[in-house]
Amino acid sequence: xxxxxxxxxxxxxxxAAHADTTQAGRYARYFTEGYDAWGLMGNKHALxxxxxxxxxxxxxxxxxxxxxxxxxxxxxxxxxxxGALAIRFVKHFREEIDAKALDGLAKWFAAGIANxxxxxxxxGEILAPLLEGGRIELDALASWREAQYKYQRRAVPVAxxxxxxxxxxxxxxxEFLRPLMMDAEKVVQQGLGWFLRETWKKQPKxxxxxxxxxxxxxxxxxxxxxxxxxTPDARARFxxxxx
Numbered sequence: 001x002x003x004x005x006x007x008x009x010x011x012x013x014x015x016a017a018h019a020d021t022t023q024a025g026r027y028a029r030y031f032t033e034g035y036d037a038w039g040l041m042g043n044k045h046a047l048x049x050x051x052x053x054x055x056x057x058x059x060x061x062x063x064x065x066x067x068x069x070x071x072x073x074x075x076x077x078x079x080x081x082x083g084a085l086a087i088r089f090v091k092h093f094r095e096e097i098d099a100k101a102l103d104g105l106a107k108w109f110a111a112g113i114a115n116x117x118x119x120x121x122x123x124g125e126i127l128a129p130l131l132e133g134g135r136i137e138l139d140a141l142a143s144w145r146e147a148q149y150k151y152q153r154r155a156v157p158v159a160x161x162x163x164x165x166x167x168x169x170x171x172x173x174x175e176f177l178r179p180l181m182m183d184a185e186k187v188v189q190q191g192l193g194w195f196l197r198e199t200w201k202k203q204p205k206x207x208x209x210x211x212x213x214x215x216x217x218x219x220x221x222x223x224x225x226x227x228x229x230x231t232p233d234a235r236a237r238f239x240x241x242x243x
Contacts (some may be wrong), residue, residue, distance in 0.1 A: 004066050007059045008073045011082055014051060015040060027080075031115050036082035047081060052088055063091040068104030075112035083118050091125050099140040106144070109152040116187055119151045120158055127155065128162025138163070138176055150185040157188075157195035169202040174210045179216045193225020200226065211238050 024039030040047045062070070071086030086108070090097075093168040097105075105122070113119060130136045144156050157180065160173060182190055200207040211226060215238045228233040 003059055003062050004070050004073070007055060007062070008070060008077075010055070011074065012077065012083060014123075015047070015079060015081060018047070031117070033114060035080060035115070036078050038082075040081045043086075047085070049090075056089065056092055058094075064090070064096045064101060065104070065160070067093060068101065068107075070109050072104075072111045075108050075118075078112055080118075082114075083113065084121070087118065087125060089104075089123050094126055094129065095135065097126065097130055097135065099136050102136065103139055106147070106152065109147065109149040109155075113149070113151050115151070116154070116190075119155050119187075123155050123158040127159035130162070131159060132162035132165050133161065138173075142176075145179045150187055153180060153183060153185070153189040154188045156180065157191045160195055161198060163201060164198055170199050170206040173199065174206060181214055183224070184219075186219075186221055189219045189221040190225055193222045196222065196226035197228055201229065208237075215239070216241050 007052065018040060020039030022039065024035075024037040026039075027037065027041060028035040043049075056135070059066075067086070067089045070092060071083075074082040074086045080224070090105075105126070108122075113122070127136075131138060134224065138160070141156050141159065143204075144152050147153050157177060160176075163173060177192060177195070180188060182191060196207055207226070211223065215223065220240070223238050227238055
């Protein structure tokens with residue numbers, strides 16, 4: 001058995017041996033599409049404080065490529081904590097990720113990323129910092145806008161939040177999001193609205209012009225999130241025209 005498969009087995013066995021069904025049910029209400037967990041969440045749990053660094057020390061030699069493959073396996077297994085571990089492992093190799101390595105991350109969505117939490121942590125801990133630091137260019141995510149998997153599409157605007165920490169103009173970012181503005185999936189719409197709201201805080205004029213352009217076509221969930229911090233009078237400008 002190769003080292004990647006051995007580590008996968010160790011993780012499975014550790015989690016199964018320490019499973020807590022009572023704890024597993026505590027977070028289920030936050031996941032409308034289902035939540036399959038071992039019940040090992042919490043930053044003070046030994047899974048994170050002892051086992052993660054131990055596994056990194058013993059298996060670090062498999063490198064980024066090995067941990068990307070491991071992540072594909074763990075997400076296919078479907079347990080929440082195992083997916084979270086995959087993200088934490090790859091974070092150790094974040095500065096090695098380039099546009100080519102994104103193909104390995106994209107496979108995680110096909111394997112089983114199926115909730116907002118894994119998506120948003122992957123973006124916040126890995127993709128957004130890479131965009132912010134210029135390690136990858138935004139065009140590297142262009143194909144993700146048409147991806148089969150809704151959480152992969154959601155990852156585009158959520159990852160782009162990292163660019164708001166730079167001096168990037170809002171206009172090219174808004175143009176990049178056009179292919180997603182009619183997306184039928186609520187989780188994608190929420191991600192778009194989140195990005196637009198945060199961009200509006202920094203550069204309101206281009207965002208408002210963009211929202212006005214789409215207000216009679218795009219899903220209302222986008223506007224619900226995008227205009228959340230506006231005054232009632234300002235929000236009224238973006239109501240859909242009566243027909």
